[in-house]
Amino acid sequence: MSVRWEDLVEGSEPPPLVLGPLTRTDFVRYQGASGDMQPIHHDEPFARAAGYQAPLAVGMYHAGVLNTWATNWLGPENVRRTKVRWKSQAWPGDVLECSGRIARRYEEHGERRVDLELVCRRRGDGQTVVEGWMTFVVPR
Amino acid sequence: MIDRSALGAVGAPFVLDVERGKIHEFARATASSHPAHFTGDDPVSPPTFLTTTFFWEQLVPDSNPWHRVQMSPERGMHAEQEYVFHGPPPRAGTRLTCQSRIAEMYDKHGKRGGTLTFVVMVTEFRDAGGKLVAEARMTAVETAQAPVEKP
Numbered sequence: 001m002s003v004r005w006e007d008l009v010e011g012s013e014p015p016p017l018v019l020g021p022l023t024r025t026d027f028v029r030y031q032g033a034s035g036d037m038q039p040i041h042h043d044e045p046f047a048r049a050a051g052y053q054a055p056l057a058v059g060m061y062h063a064g065v066l067n068t069w070a071t072n073w074l075g076p077e078n079v080r081r082t083k084v085r086w087k088s089q090a091w092p093g094d095v096l097e098c099s100g101r102i103a104r105r106y107e108e109h110g111e112r113r114v115d116l117e118l119v120c121r122r123r124g125d126g127q128t129v130v131e132g133w134m135t136f137v138v139p140r
Numbered sequence: 141m142i143d144r145s146a147l148g149a150v151g152a153p154f155v156l157d158v159e160r161g162k163i164h165e166f167a168r169a170t171a172s173s174h175p176a177h178f179t180g181d182d183p184v185s186p187p188t189f190l191t192t193t194f195f196w197e198q199l200v201p202d203s204n205p206w207h208r209v210q211m212s213p214e215r216g217m218h219a220e221q222e223y224v225f226h227g228p229p230p231r232a233g234t235r236l237t238c239q240s241r242i243a244e245m246y247d248k249h250g251k252r253g254g255t256l257t258f259v260v261m262v263t264e265f266r267d268a269g270g271k272l273v274a275e276a277r278m279t280a281v282e283t284a285q286a287p288v289e290k291p
Contacts, residue, residue, distance in 0.1 A: 019171060033169035035194030059218055060191055064170030067187040076176045079229055082187045083222035
C-alpha cells in the first residue's frame with residue numbers, strides 16, 4: 001500500500017480519521033502507554049477540584065492520533081519531522097476529526113519529500129483542538 | 141512562578157531502550173494499526189513515541205531539568221511539541237542516550253492582556269555510536285492568570 005509520488009499533489013487530502021466519542025478509558029490507555037500519569041486526565045475528583053467538570057483529554061493523545069492519520073497514509077518509517085500546537089481542550093464525549101493536506105512537495109538532498117499541514121477539529125462546533133505540521137520522505 | 145535561572149540547565153544523561161512491546165502498546169493507544177508498528181522483530185516507533193522518556197528519566201536522578209523551571213501547575217500548559225528525526229524514527233532494539241536542557245525562555249503579550257512566558261526544553265537522542273538520531277522540542281507556557289476554560 002505504498003503511495004506513488006505522482007499521486008501526491010499539493011492540496012491532496014485523504015479522508016479524515018474520526019476519533020471518538022472520546023472516553024476516559026482512551027485517556028487511561030494513552031497515559032499508561034506514555035508514562036504521563038497526570039491525574040487531571042483520569043481522576044474525576046481531582047479534575048473537579050481544579051475547576052473542570054470532567055477529566056480533560058491528554059493533549060499528546062489526540063496529537064498522537066493526528067500523527068496516526070498521516071502515518072496511515074505515508075508510512076511511519078518515512079516521518080522526518082512532526083510538530084503540534086494545542087489550540088483548545090477536548091473532553092470525554094467529543095468526536096474529533098483528524099485530517100490534513102499536502103502543503104509542499106519537493107526534492108531535497110536527493111530525497112523526495114512532502115510537508116503536510118494537519119488539523120484536529122471537534123465535530124459539532126468545528127473548534128480546532130490541535131494543529132500540526134509534518135515532513136515525510138517518499139521512497140523511490 | 142518561573143525560575144529564570146533555570147535557563148541553560150542541563151539534565152544528567154539517561155538511557156531509553158526502544159522496546160517492541162512498548163511500540164505495540166503506544167501504537168494501539170494512538171489508534172494506529174499500521175503493520176509497520178506490529179510486524180517483525182524491530183518495528184519502527186510512532187512519531188510521538190519518544191514522549192516515553194517519562195519512564196526512563198525517573199531512573200536517573202537529576203535527568204529532567206524541567207523541575208528547575210518551577211512552572212505553576214495551575215497556570216502552566218503544554219503549548220507545542222516537536223520531534224525531528226535525522227533518518228527513519230528509531231526501531232525496536234535501539235538503545236538511545238538522551239539528554240535534556242532548558243534551551244529558551246521568552247515573554248509575549250497575550251491577546252487578553254497579561255504576559256505569557258514560554259519555556260522550551262530540548263532533548264537530544266543519540267545512538268550507541270553517538271550519532272544524533274532525534275531531537276524533541278517541548279514548549280510550555282505560563283499565563284498571568286489561570287486559563288478560564290470549562291467544558
